[in-house]
Amino acid sequence: MSLDGKVAIVTGSGRGLGLAYAQELARQGASVVINDVDAATAAEAVAGIEAAGGTAVAVVAPVGPTETAQLLVSTAVDTYGRLDILVTNAGVLRDTVLWKMSDDDFDTVIGVHLRGTFTCVREAATYMRANEIAGRIICIGSPTGQRGNFGQTNYAAAKAGIVGMVRTWALELKKAGITANVVVPVAATAMTATVPYFAAAVEADTAGEPMPAFYRHDLGFGTADDVSGLIAYLASDEAGDVTGQAIGVGGDRLQLWSHPEPVVTAYHDGGWGVQALQDEFPALIGEHQQSVGERFPALPDDLQRPRS
Ligand SMILES: NC(=O)c1ccc[n+]([C@@H]2O[C@H](COP(=O)([O-])OP(=O)(O)OC[C@H]3O[C@@H](n4cnc5c(N)ncnc54)[C@H](O)[C@@H]3O)[C@@H](O)[C@H]2O)c1
Numbered sequence: 001m002s003l004d005g006k007v008a009i010v011t012g013s014g015r016g017l018g019l020a021y022a023q024e025l026a027r028q029g030a031s032v033v034i035n036d037v038d039a040a041t042a043a044e045a046v047a048g049i050e051a052a053g054g055t056a057v058a059v060v061a062p063v064g065p066t067e068t069a070q071l072l073v074s075t076a077v078d079t080y081g082r083l084d085i086l087v088t089n090a091g092v093l094r095d096t097v098l099w100k101m102s103d104d105d106f107d108t109v110i111g112v113h114l115r116g117t118f119t120c121v122r123e124a125a126t127y128m129r130a131n132e133i134a135g136r137i138i139c140i141g142s143p144t145g146q147r148g149n150f151g152q153t154n155y156a157a158a159k160a161g162i163v164g165m166v167r168t169w170a171l172e173l174k175k176a177g178i179t180a181n182v183v184v185p186v187a188a189t190a191m192t193a194t195v196p197y198f199a200a201a202v203e204a205d206t207a208g209e210p211m212p213a214f215y216r217h218d219l220g221f222g223t224a225d226d227v228s229g230l231i232a233y234l235a236s237d238e239a240g241d242v243t244g245q246a247i248g249v250g251g252d253r254l255q256l257w258s259h260p261e262p263v264v265t266a267y268h269d270g271g272w273g274v275q276a277l278q279d280e281f282p283a284l285i286g287e288h289q290q291s292v293g294e295r296f297p298a299l300p301d302d303l304q305r306p307r308s
Contacts, residue, residue: 012090014041026054134177170244186250222251
C-alpha cells in the first residue's frame with residue numbers, strides 16, 4: 001500500500017489523534033496540509049513530518065466557517081497540485097449536563113464538529129467531483145455519537161450527525177468514486193487524559209510503558225498511533241469499495257458498527273391508535289427497548305486510581 005503522489009488535509013492535526021493521522025499519511029507517501037487553531041503546534045507538526053522525510057504545510061485557521069474550508073482546499077491545490085484525502089478531525093469539548101448546558105456550549109461544539117465537517121467535506125467533494133478524483137472522505141465520530149453519554153448533549157448531537165451526513169454522502173458521492181466513512185476512535189490524548197477511568201492507561205503511556213492489556217483489549221483503548229493505520233488504509237486505493245461505514249478502532253480492537261435497523265416490526269389494520277398501543281405495545285416493544293450509553297467493563301482493582 002502506498003499513498004505516494006496523494007495529497008491529504010487533516011483538520012485539527014497540531015496534536016493528538018489528528019497529528020498521528022497526518023504523520024501516518026505522510027509516512028505512507030502523502031503530502032499533508034496540517035490545520036489547527038494553535039499556530040505553534042501546527043508549526044511543530046510540519047517540522048516533525050519534514051524531519052521524518054515527509055512533506056507538509058500548515059494552515060492556521062478555525063474549522064467551522066466556509067472560508068476555512070476554502071482556504072484548506074485551495075492550499076492543498078495551490079501547494080501540491082491536487083486533493084485526494086480529507087480527514088475531518090478537529091474537535092473541542094464543552095461537557096456538562098443538559099440543564100447546565102449554555103447556548104454557547106452547544107453552538108461551539110456543533111460549530112467545530114458538525115458544521116466544520118459539513119463545510120470541509122462540501123468544499124473537498126466539490127473539488128474532487130469537478131476534477132474527477134476518486135477521493136477519500138474520512139470523518140471522525142465517537143462512541144458518544146453512537147450510543148449517547150452522560151454530560152455530552154452537544155457532542156452526541158454533533159457526532160451522531162456526522163454519521164448521518166456520511167451515510168448520505170456515501171450515496172451522493174458513489175457515482176464519482178469518492179468514498180465517505182466514519183472512524184470511531186478511542187485513544188489516550190488531551191481529550192481523554194483527565195477521565196479517571198483511563199488514568200492507569202494514560203499513566204503507563206506517559207511513562208513510555210505499554211498500556212495494560214485490559215485497556216488495549218477489553219476496552220479497545222490505546223495510543224493515537226493505534227488509530228492512524230485505519231485512517232491510512234481507508235485513504236488508500238485498496239479501500240475503494242469501502243463506503244458509508246462507521247468503523248471503530250482503539251488499542252488492539254477493530255469494530256464495524258451496525259447502522260440502525262428496526263428490531264421489531266408490527267402491523268395493526270387501520271393504524272396504531274392509542275387503544276391498539278395500550279393493548280399491544282408492552283408485549284410487542286416494551287421488553288425489546290434498546291440500551292443507551294457506552295459499555296464500560298468494570299475496572300480491575302489494580303487499575304483503580306483515586307479521583308483527582
Ligand atoms: N481521544 C479519544 O479517545 C476520542 C474518542 C472519540 C472521538 N475523538 C475525536 O477525535 C478528534 C481528535 O480528538 P483528540 O482526542 O486528538 O483531541 P485533542 O484535543 O488532543 O486535539 C484536537 C485538536 O483540534 C484542534 N482544534 C480545536 N478546534 C479547532 C478548530 N475549530 N479548527 C481547527 N482545529 C481545532 C485543537 O487545537 C487540537 O489540536 C476529535 O474530533 C474528537 O472528538 C477522540
